[in-house]
Amino acid sequence: MPRFADTPEQAAFRLELRNWLEAHPPPADPEWDDLVQWQRTLYDAGWLGLSWPAEHGGRGAGLPEQFIYNQETARAGVPDLANGIGMLIVGPALIVAGSAEQQGRYLPGILSAEEIWCQGFSEPNAGSDLAGLQTRAREDGDDYVVTGQKIWSSNSRHARYCLALARTDPDVPRHKGITAMIIDLQSQGVTVKPLRQITGDAEFGEIFFDEVRVPKTNRVAEEGDGWMVAMKTFTRERANIAIDLTVRLERQLERLIASARDQGCDASTRREVAQAWIDGASLGWTCERLGEQLYGFHSSLIKVAWSETNQRLQTLGLSLLGPEAALGDSERESWQFGYQRSRGNSIEGGTSEILRTIVAERVLGLPRLGK
Amino acid sequence: MDFSPTEEQNLLVQEATQFLTAEWTTEQRRRMLGDEAGAASTELWKRMVELGWPALRAPESVDGLDASVFETTLLAEAMGRRLTPGEFFGSAVLAVEALRRFGDASGRMEAIASGEVRATVAIWEPGVRWELGVQTGGTVRKTLVESAAGADLILALVRIAEDRVELLEVAEAAIEEFPALDATRPLAGVSFDYGKATVVGTGGEAELSGLLDVATVFLASEMTGAAQQSLDDTVSYVTQRKQFGVAVGGFQAVQQRAAEMLAIIEKARSAVQYAALAADESPEDLPRAASAAKVCANQAAVYCAEQSIQLHGGIGFTWEQDLHLYLKRAKAAEVTLGDSAFHLDRIARSLGLDAA
Numbered sequence: 203m204p205r206f207a208d209t210p211e212q213a214a215f216r217l218e219l220r221n222w223l224e225a226h227p228p229p230a231d232p233e234w235d236d237l238v239q240w241q242r243t244l245y246d247a248g249w250l251g252l253s254w255p256a257e258h259g260g261r262g263a264g265l266p267e268q269f270i271y272n273q274e275t276a277r278a279g280v281p282d283l284a285n286g287i288g289m290l291i292v293g294p295a296l297i298v299a300g301s302a303e304q305q306g307r308y309l310p311g312i313l314s315a316e317e318i319w320c321q322g323f324s325e326p327n328a329g330s331d332l333a334g335l336q337t338r339a340r341e342d343g344d345d346y347v348v349t350g351q352k353i354w355s356s357n358s359r360h361a362r363y364c365l366a367l368a369r370t371d372p373d374v375p376r377h378k379g380i381t382a383m384i385i386d387l388q389s390q391g392v393t394v395k396p397l398r399q400i401t402g403d404a405e406f407g408e409i410f411f412d413e414v415r416v417p418k419t420n421r422v423a424e425e426g427d428g429w430m431v432a433m434k435t436f437t438r439e440r441a442n443i444a445i446d447l448t449v450r451l452e453r454q455l456e457r458l459i460a461s462a463r464d465q466g467c468d469a470s471t472r473r474e475v476a477q478a479w480i481d482g483a484s485l486g487w488t489c490e491r492l493g494e495q496l497y498g499f500h501s502s503l504i505k506v507a508w509s510e511t512n513q514r515l516q517t518l519g520l521s522l523l524g525p526e527a528a529l530g531d532s533e534r535e536s537w538q539f540g541y542q543r544s545r546g547n548s549i550e551g552g553t554s555e556i557l558r559t560i561v562a563e564r565v566l567g568l569p570r571l572g573k
Numbered sequence: 574m575d576f577s578p579t580e581e582q583n584l585l586v587q588e589a590t591q592f593l594t595a596e597w598t599t600e601q602r603r604r605m606l607g608d609e610a611g612a613a614s615t616e617l618w619k620r621m622v623e624l625g626w627p628a629l630r631a632p633e634s635v636d637g638l639d640a641s642v643f644e645t646t647l648l649a650e651a652m653g654r655r656l657t658p659g660e661f662f663g664s665a666v667l668a669v670e671a672l673r674r675f676g677d678a679s680g681r682m683e684a685i686a687s688g689e690v691r692a693t694v695a696i697w698e699p700g701v702r703w704e705l706g707v708q709t710g711g712t713v714r715k716t717l718v719e720s721a722a723g724a725d726l727i728l729a730l731v732r733i734a735e736d737r738v739e740l741l742e743v744a745e746a747a748i749e750e751f752p753a754l755d756a757t758r759p760l761a762g763v764s765f766d767y768g769k770a771t772v773v774g775t776g777g778e779a780e781l782s783g784l785l786d787v788a789t790v791f792l793a794s795e796m797t798g799a800a801q802q803s804l805d806d807t808v809s810y811v812t813q814r815k816q817f818g819v820a821v822g823g824f825q826a827v828q829q830r831a832a833e834m835l836a837i838i839e840k841a842r843s844a845v846q847y848a849a850l851a852a853d854e855s856p857e858d859l860p861r862a863a864s865a866a867k868v869c870a871n872q873a874a875v876y877c878a879e880q881s882i883q884l885h886g887g888i889g890f891t892w893e894q895d896l897h898l899y900l901k902r903a904k905a906a907e908v909t910l911g912d913s914a915f916h917l918d919r920i921a922r923s924l925g926l927d928a929a
Contacts, residue, residue, distance in 0.1 A: 459924050467926065469918075476920035480844070480865045487843035491576035503836050555825075561835060562828035566808050571823035 208270070216270045222247060223278040230279075234360065237284040241315035244283075250313045251293065253442060258297055258309050265493060268442055272449040287357050288312035288319035290443060292365045295435040299382070299423040308363070308384070322352035322366030322385065322409055323432060329354075330556045332367075333377050333429060337411060339368035346370070346383065346421075348414045354550070358394050358407030361387055366411075367428045380428035384420040385411070401542045402532065440501035443551070447508045448485045454515055454540070455482045461522050461537075474518050481511040499564040502557040509547035509554060516544040576846055582644055589651040596620050597655045599895055605658060605757040611723055614658035614759075622688030627665045631686035632673065642787055642852035646794035646845055653798025656895075656902050659719035659758045663693030666791050667719070668728055670784045675740035676774025681726060692726040693719050695743070695763045696785075703911045705732040705781070710767045717909070721748050721761035729763070729770065730784075736777045741770040755905035757898060783856070786863035789910045790848045793863075793870035796906050797841045800870075800877035803899050804834045807881045814886075827884055834877045841866070841873035861923045864916035871913045874903035 208216055226243060229236040244250050252271055254260025261267070283289055293312045296305055311317035328335040337350025348368050355364065364385045371379035387394060391414040396404035423431050455478060462475045485507055492500050519537040520527045531538040548554040562568045578586070597617055604613035621627065629645055631637025645666075652661065664685055671694050672682045684690040695715035698706055708731050715729060727743040749762040808831060811822035821827055848862035878900040882889040889896050907913070 459926070463925050472921040472926045473914060473917040475926060476917040476924065477868070479920060479924060480868055480917075481840075483865060484840045484844045484847075484869060487576075487847040488839055491843050491846060492839075493577065500839075503832075503839060506832075507836055507840065555829065558829045558832035559825060561832040562822075566804075566831055566835060567812070568808065568822040568828055568831060569812060569820045571819065571825070 208266075212266055212270060215267055216274060219249065219271065219274045220278075222249070223274060223280070228278060228280045232281055234284070237281060238315045238318075240281070241284045245314045250283075250289065254293065254297060254309075254313075258293075258305060259313050265441065265445065265496070269445050269449070269489070272446050276449045276453055283315070284360070285312055285315040285318050285357075287321055287361075288315075288317075290439050291321050291435055292319045292363075294439050295365060295382070295422065295431055298434050299427070299431045301422075303419075304384070304422065317362045318357060318360045319363050319365065320355040320358040320361035320387075320407075320409075322355055322364040324354045325351060326353055330553055332432070333380070335367055335369060335380065337366070337368045338372070339370050339381060339383065339416070341370070341418075342415075344418050345415045346381075346418060348383075348385065348411045348416055350411050352409040352411075353397070354406050355409055356406055358387075358409055359396050359404070361394075363387060364409060365422070367432060370425050370428075374426070377429045378426050380432075381425050382422040382428040382431040383416055384422065385414065385416050386420075389414050389416070391415075400545065401539060437497060437499075437501070440505065441496035444496055444501050444504040444508065445489055447512075448482075448489050448504070451482045451485060451508065451512060451515070454512065454519075455479060457535075458515055458519050458522075461519060465522055465524075467522065471518075471522070474514075478511070478515045478518055481507070481514065485511060499560055502552070502560045503565075505552060506548075506554045506557050506561075509544075512547050513544045516540040576843075576850070578643075578647060582647055585644065586647045586651055589648050590654070592620070592624065593651055593655040593657065597657055602656060602757060602895070602898065605759075610658075610756070610759060614660055614720070615723060617657065618660040618691060621661060625688075626661060627669075627688040627691075628686040629665055630669045630673070631682055635683035635686050637669075637682075637686045641849075642790060643846065643849040646790055646849040649791045649794035650798035650801070650842075650845075653795030654802040656757050656799060656898055659693075660691060662788075662791065662795075663719040663721075663724065664691045666788055667694040667696075667784075668692035668726070670787050671728060671730065671740050672774065674774075674780040674784050675730075675738070675776045678773045679742055679771060681742070681773070685726070690725040691720075691723075692728055693721055693724045695721070695727060695729040699762075703915055705730060705738065707732050707734065708767065713765055713767050713770075715763045716751075716760075718748075718761045718763045720759060721746075721763055722750050722759065727763060727765075728773070729765070730781065731767070731770075738776055738778075738781050739772050740774040740776070741767075742773050744769050744771070753905065755898075755901040757902060758905060782860060785910060786848075786859050787852055789863045789867050790845060790852060792906060792910055793841070793848070793866040794845045796870035796874035796903065797838060797845055799899050799902055799906075800834070800838050800841065800873040803874075803877035803881040803896070804831065804838060806896070807831060807834070807877075807884045810885055821884075830880050830884060834880055837869075837873045837876055841869040844869040861920055864911070864919045864923075867911060867916045868913045868920075871907045874899075875907055878903040 229240055251260035252263040253268055256262050293309055296308060312319060323332060325335050339346040339348045364387055366385050367380050367382055369379050370381040391412040393410040395408045397406045397408055398404050458478060520541045523537060533539060563570050601613055628637045629640040633639045668685055685692050695718045697717045699714060699716045713731060727746050729741045729743050730738055731741055732738050743765045747764045751760050751762060753760045811827050812820055814821050844866040848866040851858040851862040882896050885896060888894060
């Protein structure tokens, strides 16, 4: 993927990381324990939490360094981090909204993967309409007592802790009655069930809370600030997620082009591959051009474009197989798997419909219906 | 990897936008639809000359400003927003870029840069799709020439052998004005006797594609500007237009399309600016980047013009609204300097996907 030259500092950073990755190759075909160990290795070498402030174990780096980190790790075939949710969602939330005690207690374990995290935001009846969540947290002495159900929690089967949103006050406007809290999943009354998806994998899970006692010291920010915590976390982290996804897409494109080359294809397929190249490359250019704007609602544009681009790309890859596309292949690197997995892209992390509505209302300033 | 315009560049765009908004009003633009077309576009061109725009891409040796392609495409986006006619494109882009690459044996660049001479370049031939056929002398027929009527100087690119292209200064050209789909951008046929033309420069595929690629990036930027204007007009309309007692912009069916318009525009802008930076800093990336920019701009300009008409409802289909001018510009520009299929094929070849 063509891109512009790094500054001398960026080039030095890139080279240092590239050399380190060559000396420390990531595990091939990793099991869960390998992933945890690998994150630990990255952590010990100081490569994690680049964008986190130095006092929280990070480097305070900007988007260009994040871009380089994602490019180089993708190039080296680095797998998803074991504690990805902790790194992308929970850590940043604690950095912006957690207490000093919480930051000191939890952030190191997030970076080192010593403690695995999941998030408990979505519920069966609160998907796109997250503010409609019904999990209830009632006060009882120094504790909250939590009852309800969470769904689509990535990594929940491995997680020790969950950053959850629960309703502490049902009598105020719904955005205002939500509180963020850290829930120890080993507490009594917690049940975690895997949720099998169309690929047959279980990346997500359901979490059931039945009268679970959560100490009030586990509350993140003030009571009623849960919505604010979620929004701040989302907008900040969507930029890094956008960059990560965009860089990963480049690898998929390389696979697609290689397949098309190997198998030969007709004129219309060649054009579709060329279009996929444009779609993937232009996502990278847009990320670079928008820069800091990605911290705002523009990141929704990237997410929509990425998910639809990946869906077209995977569809095309599958079609290149011709009649043999009908054969089952559950390898993660197969087009069959990629195609199936990609159908979730336009749903997870905000459906394309909701994100387009956000763009229309927040970027273009169109009226909000009923407001 | 710095996409961000400098303050100076932002100022240039801001001034250009103000100037074009003031000088190229709807009323002025509509003069292009009638008998006053030539007068209207000549008046605008004279004002551009006063601002020194013809010198933008000319080298310093002829008192040019030697502006980067990046800066010039920023200006192009402002022009595209207003649907300016083709004098700038013909003289300050095509002629200047051609003379830069092929040579300027007659020393015409200086007068073009000062605006004293307005030039255009005849490139395409009837019945040939974005290629130059080999000419064997005699009468040369060119078509789709931008702003040829009233031009002080007509240059022509003529392929005289497989890898040899000449830049000619044409004498005694017969100009035939054609009705254009996009009346705001007049086109003409130009015929001339090869024997009476003067060779002012020569080059091969590299010079030709370099010229066409930079021109393509410039055009793609204009198209992105036009798409942005279509979106802005649509946003303002659906915000004030009420049906069922509410502004129609609150309906999700409308919002989803408006958001898609923005997405497709941002994509085109990224591709255009990347291609412009490639032209300035890494010319080896330019051919593929220019093709990507054109494909994205084709999609943005056409989609946004079509959707703006749809989202304006019946009023959008009327002659009085300018939306149809944007639609016609988009469809004409879509096939100028290569349609999407042409550029996708070019990208496919660059990815190692050759015809079976």
